[in-house]
Amino acid sequence: MSSNALITATGLGAIRGERVLFSALDVSLGFNEKLVLRGPNGSGKSTLLRILAGLTRPDAGTVETAGTHHWLGHRNGIKSHETPRQHLSHWARAWGSDADPEAIASQMGLARPMDVAGRLLSAGQKRRTALGRLLLVDRPIWLLDEPFTALDSDGRAMLTRMIDDHCQSGGGVIAALHGDAPFEASRELTL
Numbered sequence: 001m002s003s004n005a006l007i008t009a010t011g012l013g014a015i016r017g018e019r020v021l022f023s024a025l026d027v028s029l030g031f032n033e034k035l036v037l038r039g040p041n042g043s044g045k046s047t048l049l050r051i052l053a054g055l056t057r058p059d060a061g062t063v064e065t066a067g068t069h070h071w072l073g074h075r076n077g078i079k080s081h082e083t084p085r086q087h088l089s090h091w092a093r094a095w096g097s098d099a100d101p102e103a104i105a106s107q108m109g110l111a112r113p114m115d116v117a118g119r120l121l122s123a124g125q126k127r128r129t130a131l132g133r134l135l136l137v138d139r140p141i142w143l144l145d146e147p148f149t150a151l152d153s154d155g156r157a158m159l160t161r162m163i164d165d166h167c168q169s170g171g172g173v174i175a176a177l178h179g180d181a182p183f184e185a186s187r188e189l190t191l
């Protein structure tokens with residue numbers, strides 16, 4: 001693996017049913033890089049992110065990583081009874097984080113709904129809660145599946161700053177996106 005890479009994936013292939021989603025695909029992510037994944041619905045962006053996160057085995061190829069990752073899928077993963085404070089506290093404990101979950105929730109614009117159950121949160125509040133997990137522990141690789149979904153303009157600006165800060169401090173991001181990227185992408189990969 002290149003010493004300049006957070007991720008080096010080589011010869012990746014994924015077959016779903018009769019369909020080859022991709023084959024012989026090489027993907028790399030360098031330090032400070034923002035790689036945007038593009039492609040129509042069903043082209044395999046989520047599948048590729050899951051493979052890079054080690055959640056799904058590729059049908060061909062290898063993935064090498066030089067660090068830990070955060071993966072954020074389409075679903076926010078917040079239980080119906082769980083408040084933003086409880087959700088972030090749970091993951092802070094699970095990951096041995098020293099971060100203050102309440103401070104992170106506030107930073108994510110969740111001071112008001114801090115103690116509101118997940119089932120009552122708006123779509124954007126749920127997404128902000130899920131995004132707060134990225135700040136609980138410092139992991140160099142962020143794998144984000146349509147992370148701007150449901151965010152208002154302030155939320156989009158906030159996530160853009162988070163991504164910029166993360167990459168400026170040596171991390172890398174791969175994000176599947178539809179539409180314009182609110183941040184300046186280093187590279188794009190179309191499936």
Ligand SMILES: Nc1ncnc2c1ncn2[C@@H]1O[C@H](COP(=O)(O)OP(=O)(O)OP(=O)(O)O)[C@@H](O)[C@H]1O
Pocket residue numbers: 016017021039040041042043044045046047048
């Ligand atoms: N476990 C599975 N079994 C069968 N087909 C699957 C499975 N997982 C994914 N697929 C199919 O693989 C294709 C790629 O799905 P994927 O979610 O990776 O696409 P995507 O590019 O992320 O799409 P979108 O832009 O709609 O989110 C789809 O046609 C999907 O139905």
